[in-house]
Amino acid sequence: MLTMRDVRKVYRTELIETHALSDFSLHVRPGEFVAVMGPSGSGKTTFLNVAGLLDTFEGGTYLLDGQDVSRLNDDQMSRIRNQKIGFVFQSFNLIPDLDVFDNVDVPLRYRGLPAGERKDRIERALGLIGLSSRLRHLPSQLSGGQQQRVAIARVLAGDPRLILADEPTGNLDSLMTREILDLMEEINGRGTTIVMVTHSPECAARAHRQIHLLDGKVVDFDAVPTLAREEPVAAAR
Amino acid sequence: MLLYHLRIAFKSLRRSLGFSAVVVGGIALGIGVASLFATIRHALAKDPIPQKSGVLYNVRLDNWDPAKPHPNKAGIPPQVTFRDMTEIMKSDIPVHQAGMFKANLYVFPEPGSGRPTRTLIRMCFADFFPMFDAPFQYGSGWDRQADQGPEPVIVLGEEMNDKLFGGQNSVGKTVRIEDREFRVVGVLKPWRPSIKFYDITQQQLQAPEQVFMPLGWLRPMQIRTSGNSDGWKSPPQPGFEGVLVSETTWLQMWVELPDEAARQRYVDFLGAYVAEQKKQGRFPRPLRVEVTRLMTLMDEQGVTPPELTAMVVVSLLFLAVCALNLTGLLLAKFLARAPEIGVRRALGASRKHVFLQHVVECELVGVLGGALGILLSLAAVGFANGWVKALFNRSDLIQFDATMAGYALGLSLLAGLVAGVYPAWRVCRIPPAVHLKLQ
Numbered sequence: 001m002l003t004m005r006d007v008r009k010v011y012r013t014e015l016i017e018t019h020a021l022s023d024f025s026l027h028v029r030p031g032e033f034v035a036v037m038g039p040s041g042s043g044k045t046t047f048l049n050v051a052g053l054l055d056t057f058e059g060g061t062y063l064l065d066g067q068d069v070s071r072l073n074d075d076q077m078s079r080i081r082n083q084k085i086g087f088v089f090q091s092f093n094l095i096p097d098l099d100v101f102d103n104v105d106v107p108l109r110y111r112g113l114p115a116g117e118r119k120d121r122i123e124r125a126l127g128l129i130g131l132s133s134r135l136r137h138l139p140s141q142l143s144g145g146q147q148q149r150v151a152i153a154r155v156l157a158g159d160p161r162l163i164l165a166d167e168p169t170g171n172l173d174s175l176m177t178r179e180i181l182d183l184m185e186e187i188n189g190r191g192t193t194i195v196m197v198t199h200s201p202e203c204a205a206r207a208h209r210q211i212h213l214l215d216g217k218v219v220d221f222d223a224v225p226t227l228a229r230e231e232p233v234a235a236a237r
Numbered sequence: 238m239l240l241y242h243l244r245i246a247f248k249s250l251r252r253s254l255g256f257s258a259v260v261v262g263g264i265a266l267g268i269g270v271a272s273l274f275a276t277i278r279h280a281l282a283k284d285p286i287p288q289k290s291g292v293l294y295n296v297r298l299d300n301w302d303p304a305k306p307h308p309n310k311a312g313i314p315p316q317v318t319f320r321d322m323t324e325i326m327k328s329d330i331p332v333h334q335a336g337m338f339k340a341n342l343y344v345f346p347e348p349g350s351g352r353p354t355r356t357l358i359r360m361c362f363a364d365f366f367p368m369f370d371a372p373f374q375y376g377s378g379w380d381r382q383a384d385q386g387p388e389p390v391i392v393l394g395e396e397m398n399d400k401l402f403g404g405q406n407s408v409g410k411t412v413r414i415e416d417r418e419f420r421v422v423g424v425l426k427p428w429r430p431s432i433k434f435y436d437i438t439q440q441q442l443q444a445p446e447q448v449f450m451p452l453g454w455l456r457p458m459q460i461r462t463s464g465n466s467d468g469w470k471s472p473p474q475p476g477f478e479g480v481l482v483s484e485t486t487w488l489q490m491w492v493e494l495p496d497e498a499a500r501q502r503y504v505d506f507l508g509a510y511v512a513e514q515k516k517q518g519r520f521p522r523p524l525r526v527e528v529t530r531l532m533t534l535m536d537e538q539g540v541t542p543p544e545l546t547a548m549v550v551v552s553l554l555f556l557a558v559c560a561l562n563l564t565g566l567l568l569a570k571f572l573a574r575a576p577e578i579g580v581r582r583a584l585g586a587s588r589k590h591v592f593l594q595h596v597v598e599c600e601l602v603g604v605l606g607g608a609l610g611i612l613l614s615l616a617a618v619g620f621a622n623g624w625v626k627a628l629f630n631r632s633d634l635i636q637f638d639a640t641m642a643g644y645a646l647g648l649s650l651l652a653g654l655v656a657g658v659y660p661a662w663r664v665c666r667i668p669p670a671v672h673l674k675l676q
Contacts, residue, residue: 082585110585
């Protein structure tokens with residue numbers, strides 16, 4: 001699903017060069033649930049930015065769902081983000097002016113789907129996460145857990161192949177954390193690949209695999225790509 | 238997608254009402270000022286008789302002093318002499334033709350219903366009415382035979398008919414002017430061309446006269462012009478007859494020529510006439526006749542003062558300054574929204590989507606500002622018309638018509654674009670990752 005080989009990312013200022021990712025290689029199979037861990041400054045943010053096509057990289061290759069995304073223009077990257085990737089953020093990142101329905105609607109609007117199909121998808125996604133009764137609530141009228149569930153509904157409505165989650169339970173209490181992790185496991189169970197950055201061992205334990213980053217590199221040996229075999233996790237199990 | 242962006246823009250404006258009021262107010266002020274000056278200029282510059290201006294020609298003949306040209310910009314008298322008018326009216330080339338001038342005579346109301354008043358009267362020929370499409374409410378103009386008599390007939394404007402006859406159909410009734418009785422043959426509908434185009438030698442902003450009388454009455458009643466007259470030579474004899482045979486120019490001469498061929502034939506006719514007069518010792522300057530289209534004449538005579546055009550330019554610059562000042566405010570607002578833009582980018586918005594979203598918001602600001610500006614402009618136009626009424630006794634000169642509404646709307650959209658295109662471009666270039674805090 002996601003294969004990076006020798007990817008490099010360098011942040012430059014007038015005085016200093018910071019190698020955020022150096023010869024970074026990782027392979028995530030379709031349907032896998034991977035937890036990414038590491039200390040601050042280890043490159044987790046940069047990895048997620050690059051993986052989500054939110055940032056460019058300078059060397060190496062990156063295959064997303066079999067497609068080389070190294071030289072795509074802005075329109076092409078936006079289309080891939082819209083159609084193949086779903087983001088779940090630590091701070092939920094709902095748009096405060098928009099109600100629940102409209103927040104879930106955002107990625108569907110950019111996909112250009114007709115109104116009827118968008119409505120069906122939104123209602124189905126909100127039904128899955130149990131918020132059908134809150135369609136016209138603003139984010140400020142929801143609890144943190146409910147906001148994160150709306151964010152997940154936003155992802156579900158788009159039906160992406162890959163979900164990139166950034167500390168999705170970082171702002172939630174333990175009860176809500178369990179609810180969200182259950183939900184993510186359920187989504188992963190339907191075949192959606194999930195890459196989740198987390199500091200929490202409890203969260204990481206829910207993943208099929210944990211990888212650790214240090215100084216912009218993967219330190220686990222089993223994360224190195226095996227390009228010859230691209231088998232879905234479910235099939236491998 | 239456009240409607241979606243419009244909805245987002247409305248939400249954005251509602252989110253910060255105070256800020257939105259400042260931005261919309263800035264555009265409104267600029268649009269109001271720019272629209273006002275453009276409307277005033279439009280009132281003067283627009284074609285006062287668009288359905289016919291292409292076939293209406295003003296006639297000028299250079300009978301001026303051999304030592305120096307006429308002192309106006311064109312170097313030719315703007316009017317013609319009575320004797321020349323009388324002679325060239327004999328041509329059968331024009332479809333319609335009329336010499337004319339403005340007189341100031343006493344009009345007497347019905348006995349016991351008021352005092353006689355000095356009234357501006359247009360002395361003209363029967364062709365005046367069909368040539369200038371003067372609209373009739375009752376009756377019609379007089380016929381050409383009435384010009385010859387002359388017959389004691391008049392046409393009233395609707396205001397004079399209101400004043401003398403309470404707005405009733407007065408055709409067949411009589412009106413005393415000076416010491417003679419005249420029969421009303423027609424009453425005009427309200428007729429308010431933007432300028433008094435048939436006489437732009439003086440006070441062209443005045444409304445048309447309210448009484449029209451056959452020009453032939455000037456001799457029996459010894460009626461003199463109350464408009465401009467230009468002369469370079471003393472009359473050959475004293476008294477009223479001396480004026481009629483003098484080289485003094487005081488009549489406006491208009492002809493209707495259906496096409497360029499007719500115009501050329503008429504120019505040739507005038508050239509032949511002047512050449513003949515030269516043999517009699519008149520027209521000492523090089524032969525020059527001018528047969529000029531109405532709109533060309535308006536440009537030439539400076540009906541639209543250049544100062545007014547300059548004010549329109551200055552008001553547009555003012556609008557540009559307003560718009561550019563708002564650029565900074567909009568940039569600050571948009572940059573403060575960077576996290577939301579980061580989210581939208583992550584969810585699939587391209588730079589084009591983000592750019593369009595913000596341009597739509599700027600255009601919404603422009604349109605709202607434009608609507609408010611139009612209201613300001615309408616109020617200012619009302620004030621300006623009050624001022625014009627005090628000067629020229631008409632309150633309808635400056636009109637905010639559909640053309641000006643389109644102009645104001647176009648300016649609003651342009652102002653919104655000028656104010657917003659840079660902030661929108663800047664905000665769409667923000668790298669999405671910076672504001673997402675993915676860690």
